[in-house]
Amino acid sequence: MPTSIMEEVDDLLEATAPAQSAGPLPENAPRPARPAGGAHGAVLQCPSCGSAHVAQVLGDNGGISFVCTACGHSWS
Structure with missing residues (x-):
């Protein structure tokens, strides 16, 4: 069992790496509608x-x- 959340995140990233796309969505990609x-x-x-x-x-x-997945900045 991981001793920290960062180890668990690393494990999850390794497990899902093949299922992820090659890159980020383009800026003009359709977004889900918001309420x-x-x-x-x-x-x-x-x-x-x-x-x-x-x-x-x-x-x-x-x-x-919270953690920004774009730049890595974290805050609470």
């Missing part, structure tokens, strides 16, 4: 690079943190 209005339509963005490619992760002590 109109309210917090349900809000997009979380990285405070460092502004990317919307953000993952929510659980911290070691049960807290919630």
Whole structure:
């Protein structure tokens, strides 16, 4: 069993590597429709690079943190 979330992420990335595409989606790729209005339509963005490619992760002590999958910046 992994001793940290980063080891688990590495294991998951290795397990899913063949199923992933060759690169990121182009900027003009169709996006899923978002609900109109309210917090349900809000997009979380990285405070460092502004990317919307953000993952929510659980911290070691049960807290919630976020990681930008574009630049690697993490915050809580």
